Amino acid sequence: xxxxxxxxxxxxxxxxxxxxxxxxxxxxxxxxxxxxxxxxxxxxxxxxxxxxxxxxxxxxxxxxxxxxxxxxxxxxxxxxxxxxxxxxxxxxxxxxxxxxxxxxxxxxxxxxxxxxxxxxxxxxxxxxxxxxxxxxxxxxxxxxxxxxxxxxxxxxxxxxxxxxxxxxxxxxxxxxxxxxxxxxxxxxxxxxxxxxxxxxxxxxxxxxxxxxxxxxxxxxxxxxxxxxxxxxxxxxxxxxxxxxxxxxxxxxxxxxxxxxxxxxxxxxxxxxxxxxxxxxxxxxxxxxxxxxxxxxxxxxxx
Numbered sequence: 001x002x003x004x005x006x007x008x009x010x011x012x013x014x015x016x017x018x019x020x021x022x023x024x025x026x027x028x029x030x031x032x033x034x035x036x037x038x039x040x041x042x043x044x045x046x047x048x049x050x051x052x053x054x055x056x057x058x059x060x061x062x063x064x065x066x067x068x069x070x071x072x073x074x075x076x077x078x079x080x081x082x083x084x085x086x087x088x089x090x091x092x093x094x095x096x097x098x099x100x101x102x103x104x105x106x107x108x109x110x111x112x113x114x115x116x117x118x119x120x121x122x123x124x125x126x127x128x129x130x131x132x133x134x135x136x137x138x139x140x141x142x143x144x145x146x147x148x149x150x151x152x153x154x155x156x157x158x159x160x161x162x163x164x165x166x167x168x169x170x171x172x173x174x175x176x177x178x179x180x181x182x183x184x185x186x187x188x189x190x191x192x193x194x195x196x197x198x199x200x201x202x203x204x205x206x207x208x209x210x211x212x213x214x215x216x217x218x219x220x221x222x223x224x225x226x227x228x229x230x231x232x233x234x235x236x237x238x239x240x241x242x243x244x245x246x247x248x249x250x251x252x253x254x255x256x257x258x259x260x261x262x263x264x265x266x267x268x269x270x271x272x273x274x275x276x277x278x279x280x281x282x283x284x285x286x287x288x289x290x291x292x293x294x295x296x297x298x299x300x301x302x
Contacts, residue, residue, distance in 0.1 A: 001106045003137060003164070006047075006081045010139070010165055010188045011209055013046020014227045016216045017054040019265050020068065022276035028064045029276065030071050036273065037075040043220040046210070048076060049083045049109060054214045054261055057085040057111065059279040065096060069103040083139065087111030090129055097134035107137040109167065112146025124152050131160040138162055141192065143169025150179040157186050167192040167212070171199055177206045194260035195253060197223075197246045200230055201238065214260065215249065218267030222300055245300045252292050258282040263293060270294050 018040055021033040040048060050072040051057045051065055060068070069084045076082050084100045086093045086108045097108055112118075113126055123146055131138045140156065140163060142148060147170055148156065157163050165188040168176050180189060191203040191211030200211055209231070216223040222245060229237035253259045262278045266285045269275075270293065277284050285293065 001078065001081055006106055006137060007164060007188050009046040009081050010190060013210060014044070014216070014224060015047045015049060015190065015210055015212045016040045016043075016045040016220075017049045017052045017212050017214055019217055019261075019268060019275045020051065020055040020060070022279070024276070026276065026279065028060075028067055030067055032275065033068065034071050034075045036275065037072055039273070040216070040220070041076055041079050043216070044224055045080060045216070047081045047083060048072065049085075049212065051085050052109060052212075053085075053111075054212075054217070054264055055085075056261065056279060056282070057087065058114075059282075062092075062095065062099070066099050066103070069100050069105050073104040081106040083107045083109050085109045085111050086130065086134075086138075088114060090126065093130040094133045097130070097136060101134065101136050105136065107139060107164070108134065110138050110140045110146075112141060112144040115145050118145045120148060120152050123148060124156060127156055128159050131156075131163055134162070136162065137164040139165035139167050139188075139190065141167045141169055143167075143192065150175060150182045153179050153187075154183050157183055164188060165190060168203075168208070169193055173199075173202050173206065176208070180207055195246060195250050197226055198242070198250050200226075204230060214264050215246075215267070217264050218271045218273070218297065219245070219300065241300075245296060248296045249293075252289060252296070255289060256283075256285070259285060259289075263289075266290050266293055267297060270297055 018036050021029040023029040051068045072082050082105055084105045086096045167190040169192045171193040189208045191208050196211035213223045226241045262282050262284050265278055
């Protein structure tokens with residue numbers, strides 16, 4: 001897909017991050033995943049991000065990753081851009097990028113390194129090495145151990161012509177605004193904190209028009225309604241949905257680490273589109289928390 005079309009899709013429209021389907025044995029289930037991808041695309045999304053954080057990228061084998069990107073490209077059939085993740089060690093990331101490129105993936109989401117702590121100059125070299133070893137467009141995920149300052153984002157953009165975007169996973173509006181004002185339209189900017197809708201108004205105020213919606217996995221109509229209201233300046237609708245759905249969801253998410261992913265899988269089960277359970281080290285929500293989630297979903301269906 002042409003780069004101009006990819007960037008246009010990233011800058012205007014709701015971005016979706018599907019969960020990854022596992023069967024009762026905990027193995028990747030390609031058939032139901034293909035159905036999920038098709039269902040997502042049919043609900044008016046601008047881009048599809050597969051094998052991401054919500055898709056448990058951190059727990060996938062190389063063979064599973066290869067199957068996921070292949071199914072995703074075949075199922076979307078060019079209807080929207082398809083972005084897949086890369087990360088882990090430098091050799092693994094380069095290998096994953098090659099697999100994605102061979103499958104016809106349109107771009108890559110660059111995940112932070114797995115380390116307890118990382119210096120900025122080391123993260124920069126890590127990212128530069130991997131990004132310069134793929135021909136695909138790359139979006140840098142500024143999160144966790146991979147958070148770069150505005151100055152380093154500028155340096156990375158200068159060093160890597162195929163770096164096309166920045167996904168913010170920090171929620172630090174001050175630094176993000178600094179980056180946007182420093183780097184400008186050299187990059188496309190995406191909101192990417194867990195349940196990004198909760199600060200979508202703040203994102204929009206500094207020029208970040210899109211964000212990743214994990215809740216889309218179980219309330220696609222509501223997610224679209226919220227996004228369209230946000231872009232139209234319909235503050236009443238944005239406030240109502242935020243109060244009735246996103247605030248209760250975020251409060252529930254905060255009750256246990258890892259719920260940013262496992263609650264999404266629980267929500268998919270509740271609406272009859274199960275993708276199986278999460279893999280350790282994540283755990284599925286407790287019975288009580290699933291009941292709370294079901295109540296939140298049902299309240300917002302009426």
